[in-house]
Amino acid sequence: xxxxxxxxxxxxxxxxxxxxxxxxxxxxxxxxxxxxxxxxxxxxxxxxxxxxxxxxxxxxxxxxxxxxxxxxxxxxxxxxxxxxxxxxxxxxxxxxxxxxxxxxxxxxxxxxxxxxxxxxxxxxxxxxxxxxxxxxxxxxxxxxxxxxxxxxxxxxxxxxxxxxxxxxxxxxxxxxxxxxxxxxxxxxxxxxxxxxxxxx
Numbered sequence: 762x763x764x765x766x767x768x769x770x771x772x773x774x775x776x777x778x779x780x781x782x783x784x785x786x787x788x789x790x791x792x793x794x795x796x797x798x799x800x801x802x803x804x805x806x807x808x809x810x811x812x813x814x815x816x817x818x819x820x821x822x823x824x825x826x827x828x829x830x831x832x833x834x835x836x837x838x839x840x841x842x843x844x845x846x847x848x849x850x851x852x853x854x855x856x857x858x859x860x861x862x863x864x865x866x867x868x869x870x871x872x873x874x875x876x877x878x879x880x881x882x883x884x885x886x887x888x889x890x891x892x893x894x895x896x897x898x899x900x901x902x903x904x905x906x907x908x909x910x911x912x913x914x915x916x917x918x919x920x921x922x923x924x925x926x927x928x929x930x931x932x933x934x935x936x937x938x939x940x941x942x943x944x945x946x947x948x949x950x951x952x953x954x955x956x957x958x959x960x961x
Contacts, residue, residue: 797894803850803880804888807834819874819896821867839863839871850890854880861897873901932956 800811808831842862849860878892926937
């Protein structure tokens with residue numbers, strides 16, 4: 762069992778004074794970053810070996826809580842994204858992986874997180890997932906709002922008795938409502954891609 766530490770886990774049992782200094786500096790840099798940096802052991806068991814202090818700002822759990830509760834890595838993950846996370850951890854060793862999953866904050870709110878990580882096997886046989894986490898909740902919310910607005914616009918346009926169309930900057934018709942056929946006799950597919958001046 763590897764004991765959680767305040768620095769990144771070593772790749773060897775004896776890294777020496779110079780190695781200790783390097784890892785300490787790396788941990789200091791990680792602590793200053795807004796993104797969360799972590800090392801999660803996947804084999805022979807699952808537990809956080811290192812996680813940067815910024816995790817508390819992100820989801821409300823302190824690094825100490827992450828180390829103390831081996832099941833916290835599962836608690837953080839939204840069950841709806843469990844399959845996605847599992848598939849990502851099955852990637853080959855030393856293969857960069859990127860994925861987005863929902864984490865559940867301590868107070869219950871959902872945090873969308875973008876992960877960039879890779880998996881390595883140590884000399885002792887243990888497998889560790891090294892990664893970074895970025896909060897992308899705002900970007901995700903914006904995307905969802907944009908999608909909802911587009912869906913509402915399309916619903917209104919499709920049910921309008923008028924012909925509604927969207928133009929590209931060069932005047933080409935990018936989209937046209939279904940009523941173009943009923944009112945003007947032109948099939949929609951024959952209209953899209955043509956400039957509006959061709960029908961005047």
